[in-house]
Amino acid sequence: MEEQTVVLIVGAGPAGLATAACLTQLSIPYIIVEREDCSASLWRNRAYDRLKLHLAKEFCELPYMSYPADAPTYVPKDLFVKYLDNYIECFDIRPKKCWFSTARNMATSMVVTYTARFLVVASGENSAENIPMIPGLHGFPGEIIHSSRYKSGSTYSGKNVLVVGCGNSGMEIAYDLASHGANTSIVIRSPVHVMTKEIIRLGMTLVQHIPVNIVDGLLVRMSNFVFGDLSKNGIVRPKLGPLLLKAKTGRSAVIDVGTVSLIRNGTIKVLGNISKIKGNIVEFESRNERTFDAIVFATGYRSTANMWLKNGESMLNRDGLPKKEFPNHWKGANGLYCAGLAKRGLAGLAMDAKNIANDIFCNYHE
Ligand SMILES: Cc1cc2nc3c(=O)[nH]c(=O)nc-3n(C[C@H](O)[C@H](O)[C@H](O)COP(=O)(O)OP(=O)(O)OC[C@H]3O[C@@H](n4cnc5c(N)ncnc54)[C@H](O)[C@@H]3O)c2cc1C
Ligand SMILES: *[C@@H]1O[C@H](CO)[C@@H](O)[C@H](O)[C@H]1NC(C)=O
Numbered sequence: 001m002e003e004q005t006v007v008l009i010v011g012a013g014p015a016g017l018a019t020a021a022c023l024t025q026l027s028i029p030y031i032i033v034e035r036e037d038c039s040a041s042l043w044r045n046r047a048y049d050r051l052k053l054h055l056a057k058e059f060c061e062l063p064y065m066s067y068p069a070d071a072p073t074y075v076p077k078d079l080f081v082k083y084l085d086n087y088i089e090c091f092d093i094r095p096k097k098c099w100f101s102t103a104r105n106m107a108t109s110m111v112v113t114y115t116a117r118f119l120v121v122a123s124g125e126n127s128a129e130n131i132p133m134i135p136g137l138h139g140f141p142g143e144i145i146h147s148s149r150y151k152s153g154s155t156y157s158g159k160n161v162l163v164v165g166c167g168n169s170g171m172e173i174a175y176d177l178a179s180h181g182a183n184t185s186i187v188i189r190s191p192v193h194v195m196t197k198e199i200i201r202l203g204m205t206l207v208q209h210i211p212v213n214i215v216d217g218l219l220v221r222m223s224n225f226v227f228g229d230l231s232k233n234g235i236v237r238p239k240l241g242p243l244l245l246k247a248k249t250g251r252s253a254v255i256d257v258g259t260v261s262l263i264r265n266g267t268i269k270v271l272g273n274i275s276k277i278k279g280n281i282v283e284f285e286s287r288n289e290r291t292f293d294a295i296v297f298a299t300g301y302r303s304t305a306n307m308w309l310k311n312g313e314s315m316l317n318r319d320g321l322p323k324k325e326f327p328n329h330w331k332g333a334n335g336l337y338c339a340g341l342a343k344r345g346l347a348g349l350a351m352d353a354k355n356i357a358n359d360i361f362c363n364y365h366e
């Protein structure tokens, strides 16, 4: 079977939905395909219960729709899903179920070939779980889960749990585990900026008017004032400031949800890099050994676009991420585009969607 359209969008997460809305505003026909049964599967099925948007709502809007005035500044997961459902209804977006590695329509089990002049890759930076290879991991007898399958600490009460990874997910999951009575440890391998959400919000606002290095200096001083020196607790700040680090490497500052005070008073134990695992014993590079019942890997995700996109070399590298640097990352050759792959969150993907739709509009009417 063959279907024709002008634009094919792969992925119905926020990036795909935003692109669909922008195309609709310009009256450009499109088809949007999604491998799962629902849109925004990351937010519906692969996020922990207590998750809220990390950034203030004014930095998390999709094109052409604001949050209700009475929405909290930091939007909880369920409310964000409602916002997306409204968005889908408002722009009449109808994703088709189709996994783009096999190009197979799973509902009918038929192979569908889509022919389109333009292709938008919107399959996300979070398409596949990233779990590091650790010697002996496969022999670990306890539970091993990735942060995307973690819901709540309620089933871990009284257990010894190790969280690997100190980004926003790892730090929050450690807090959640500890507050549900799990004996919680966290592996912190690399320097990290710990801040409050209010400090980040201030920084994101100021940087629109003031040079980033000055804002970064201010944010670090404010955070040091709030948290004090955490190096004796195993938390060291990177050399680059938080906003510059995000822009250059995509690594976000960690917004503290209460984890730091639990680390300070010893409720959550900080451990260094793992060297190997023997049975249920985890050995660390410091030569310490500890026994665990479960390990949660909050070690991030991978893009998979390079695995299904043929001839995408003009745009994506071997990690499935854009070759060109921001702000030129979103356009490849021959009608190929990507939305949401520049590690710039919802605000970044909203910008990608607008740029892509405008560019298609120009070429479409040529
Ligand atoms: C826990 C967490 C919290 C975050 N919090 C914030 C925040 O507060 N603020 C912010 O700005 N950003 C945040 N982000 C970052 C980012 O905004 C989100 O990850 C956002 O969901 C990215 O949207 P996306 O559409 O690019 O990708 P996704 O949401 O991952 O959507 C991609 C979609 O494509 C589908 N898909 C993948 N491969 C295929 C294929 N081959 N064929 C068909 N469909 C496919 C997937 O099933 C998925 O539905 C957060 C990320 C995570 C993981
Ligand atoms: C809690 O975890 C730490 C670190 O792994 C361990 O040293 C300690 O013995 C554990 N406590 C209990 C009660 O199991």
Ligand SMILES: *[C@@H]1O[C@H](CO)[C@@H](O)[C@H](O)[C@H]1NC(C)=O
Residues within 6 Å of the ligand: 261, 262, 265, 266, 267
């Ligand atoms: C650590 O701090 C938390 C909250 O600040 C508190 O609930 C907990 O009882 C404290 N634990 C210890 C061992 O002091």
Ligand SMILES: *[C@@H]1O[C@H](CO)[C@@H](O)[C@H](O)[C@H]1NC(C)=O
Residues within 6 Å of the ligand: 133, 134, 135, 189, 190, 273, 274, 275, 276
């Ligand atoms: C941590 O240990 C792993 C092996 O378990 C190794 O591959 C990695 O390079 C180490 N990372 C750091 C920062 O030391």
